[in-house]
Amino acid sequence: MDLVRSLYYLGAFLLIGIGFYAVLGKKNLIKVIMGLSLIDNGINLLFIAIGYVRHHTAPIITSQISDTSLMVDPVPQALVLTAIVIELSVLALALALAVKVFAVHKTLNLNKIKGLKW
Amino acid sequence: MGILSAFLILIMSVAAVFAVHTKDLIGASLLLGFVSLISAILFYLLQAPDVAMAEASIGAALTTAIFIMAVKKTKRFEDE
């Protein structure tokens, strides 16, 4: 497989893989949430890479650029706008829960919190 | 564009690895913001200025701020 052409895919999957590693392997609650954030980042990059078309322009009509047949796919961009916002709200809720768990147990270590072992 | 994007992707992955590896959670939040910032640049290179703006303002700025606030309310260093 020619690696150069799928460099963006590779980058996206690297982020997703690192994120999975953090979610599964890390013992700190906030690190786990950071892993989730990295996974979402990778997915956003993946979507945009799918929508990209070589030598096409951004899907915005201006006075200079008005040829809509030479624009990249707008749909993945719209999806990513949605996904970014969803990610933010999940993240905020997760951090609030982590803060509360810390307030009870005075630790962020998963192994020391009985209800959180998985 | 090829070399530039390869360089950016490399830096982004390294930053992500360090963000997961480091014991300092504030540092990790900042590195995470850096990853978001680079992916915003990548979005711009991939002809997605809308998403780049959203990622830069939401992913890089606000998420980092929220992470840092949460870390401030808990504990800065990851223990064994």
Add this chain to the structure above:
Amino acid sequence: MVNPLYILVSLVFFALLILFVQRFSKYFALLATAFNFYLSINILIAALKKPLLVNLGGWKVPFCISLFASPLSAALVLLVSLVGFCAVVFSFSYIEEERNRYYALLLLLLAGSSGVVLAADIFNMFVFFEILCISSYALVAYQRKADSFEAAFKYLVQGSVGSSFILIAIAIIYGLFGTLNLAHIARHISFPLTFSLKVALALLVAGFGVEAAIFPFNFWLPDAHPAAPSPVSAVLSGLAIKVGLYAVLRLIFTIFGYPGVFLPLLFLALFTFVVGEFAALAQGNLKRMLAYSSMGQIGLIAAVMSFGSVYTFTAGFLQIFNHALAKSVLFLASGVFFYQGHSLEISDLKGAGRKNVLVGAAFAAGIFSLVGLPPFLGFFSKLAILVSLFRTQGTLVLAYIFIFLIVILTAVEAAYFLRVLGVLYQKPAVFSAASGGKKMALMQIPVVFLGLLLLGLGLFPQIVQKIAYFAASSLLNKAAYIKFILG
């Protein structure tokens, strides 16, 4: 007025209104769910004649987002609004703090469930799935004790990993076909599947499987369901896991059009069934036991349905109805016991059934229906499952093993449920009930209503059987699905 859109819009509208006005929250919630209940009956009646398709925004079909109410979706929407209505009535006196936020979240939980069921666009389905998930994370944490925060966190992490699986699958599908409309995707897919599509299908099953609590993705369930307040547990156990299962089945059998038995799901579901039922046997806490029993039941339903014939689907839907109603009764009744006795350890509940005659009777009805005794609805669904398995062609060995498992595990189920029932009616009553008066009456209404419904549907099962048959055939007919939506 028969428009599935109003269901979603009214729920969203009232959820916003509750936090805008900041008072009358329970009346708004009651209004919204009552309206929905009325509307969903009408939608079901209309959908049984002809499925409903609503295009939003005024564009043609593959370009707009559309809502599609097949008999299956309409039946599930009715179930959602029925259980939702009962949960809201129950919450009237059960929920005392943070009412505004609680009702707004509950309404959005119902909106998310109805949305996933009605969506005809894969990304729209994902968005509603996220609404469902995030509202349930927040509601699991509602009691704000240490264990509810922990359960919610666990649920959130596993749920978001599942959501990211779904997003990757959507990326694969969009990259291959350049479209998001489910019928349009279905038209592109043919067998044998390519490697990319296999990965996409696996990711979708895994992602929605987290909410459906199918085996390796269900570690959150036994903590999350008991941690939530009882009406929320009823909704989560009765509806939310079924919505996840609906998404899995819709994608496997309608969109991908999988012919015959879907073996991976069958094995995972059988495992879930066995683990859930045996784990329930070992529990000392009533709600934890009910949660494990839900896990077992969802395994049973998913296993039956993965055989992929009309008969097994009909049987599976009967069991979905039975389990949704019966589990809601059981969770709501355990809420009553908790309200009176402040404990859910089974040993503390001695004689509780004698103190509350009506609730105890409804609880018994729920148990009998789940175990499958006549004259309750559960009898017909278990019977239908066994008959449908005898009628499957081809993979006979699996069907016979499955029948054997059902017989054994029904005995296990009977053992742990009847033990609880025995405790509830034990003679020297330990359970001390503070007389609740008017509040108690309000809590008893939905419990008794659902119990009576189980009995009534058991006496006249033809209605549900007919709906289940229509739902089953609409799930399996890929060609009709594509033709109806794309024209």
Add this chain to the structure above:
Amino acid sequence: MNRFNKIFAYSSVFLISLCLLVVFLLAFRAIPFGADTMDVGHFYLEDAAKSTGSANIVTAVVLGFRGFDTLGEVMVLFLGAVGLGLVLSSQKDSTHSPAKTFPSLILKTMADLVFPFIVLFGIYIFMHGHISPGGGFPAGAVLASGYLLLFLSQRGGYHIRLAQRVETGSGLVFVIVGLAGLYFSGFFLHNFLPVGRLGSLYSAGIIPVLYSLIGIKVGAELGGIIYRLFGE
């Protein structure tokens, strides 16, 4: 023994992540990078400017063709804010509060100077969402970063109740605009206002209205999230 277990756990997690990475890469061999794989995308590119009047086609997709998704997305953010408020509302336990630090004079003065510009910039972004990149969500984030600056410099209070009214009120107006489309032309979220001249500020019918609502709502919501996480 313990050490061995730990190494085993980490390496198995590493292997699982690696396997996922490889499987995904293989699955994506069927999707060539940089090639035109659009199907409905072509229709949007051709039709968007004509039928929605929005020069930014991403905006046309977000608020026109897939407007219902955006309503759902707004509700997701709303849920995040409500859920966070619910989780953080119990102040009974002793939360570990960080040492109070007082902001420096420089920060205070700069915050006073910069805040109006940030707000103005946010408003500019959501007003121009249909002709230039940006739109309601980044605009809301910009507005919220303005509040963040105010919190950091401990200037003034944040009227949380008012913010909640603004947030839910703009959400309600969003739904009502959608229902108005249903009433006037039979489709939910239909663009029932005149489309106008492509590329001018007053164009694209309901799209700028919706984006302004989203900008205000997201700004108030994110401000509320920051306020609650800061915790007075």
